[in-house]
Amino acid sequence: MHPFRKAVEDRDEQAIEATLAEGVVFTSPVAFKPYPGKPITAAILRGVLRVFEDFRYEREIADPGGRDHALLFTATVGGRRIHGCDFLHFDEAGLIDELTVMVRPLSAAQALAEAMGAQFERIANEAAAHGG
Template identity: 40%
Template sequence: MAREQAIQTLETWHDLLEKGEFDRLRPLAAENVVFRSPAFFSPYSGVEPLVHILSTVSTIFEDFAYHRQFWTEEQDAVVLEFSARVDGKTLKGIDIISFDDAGKIREFEVMIRPANAAAAVGEAMAARAGPRLKELLGKGR
């Protein structure tokens, strides 16, 4: 695994997130990237669903901020702790980002607590992201 490329990918992720420039996410993701979310039951594969979900959730979260990051011993994944608010509920969560040998994102997993905040995220995401996500995937979920 090319640690330097993974670090650069992560730095670019932070920058594009801050600027809201989610089109810049496409070249950072592996073609077969998998996204796992607390808002949707099934994982989603592919760059376009990843970009759509992350750009949509950025419109739902208020006062989003990362606080800490932890690299795995193998340095092929990083855990980012964050906080935000959604629909008046404060939440804490983590993003687990795994990288392939080229330093591209191969898996992006999100976990959120408490349950009422996770449910609020799920409801908002289903309303805002769901229709386009079904279209991107060419099927209903």
């Protein structure tokens, strides 16, 4: 099991943050522009932990070369069942330097956008407090 997966499943915010490179770029399933940097990425992931219910990874797919990983998940947000995938890319040190999330169906993606939108002020404040 990948350390990021274990950290998320354990809801261990510090362990999640420890898997991220300083220059990580987070690409959201519901926002147009990517979010660069560890402080904002960690804050977004903390927000996701707050809005997802019944979260669980169902499958893990690893690149034989070790630089890419996909984690398929299910969760509930705003009463909608969501299916998604975390696509991870690792730098030379083994830290996540790219994290892209995709989700379906559209109704669940919209519920996620609404729930995360409600979290965004807190996310921005947390990122700023941690140097972002």
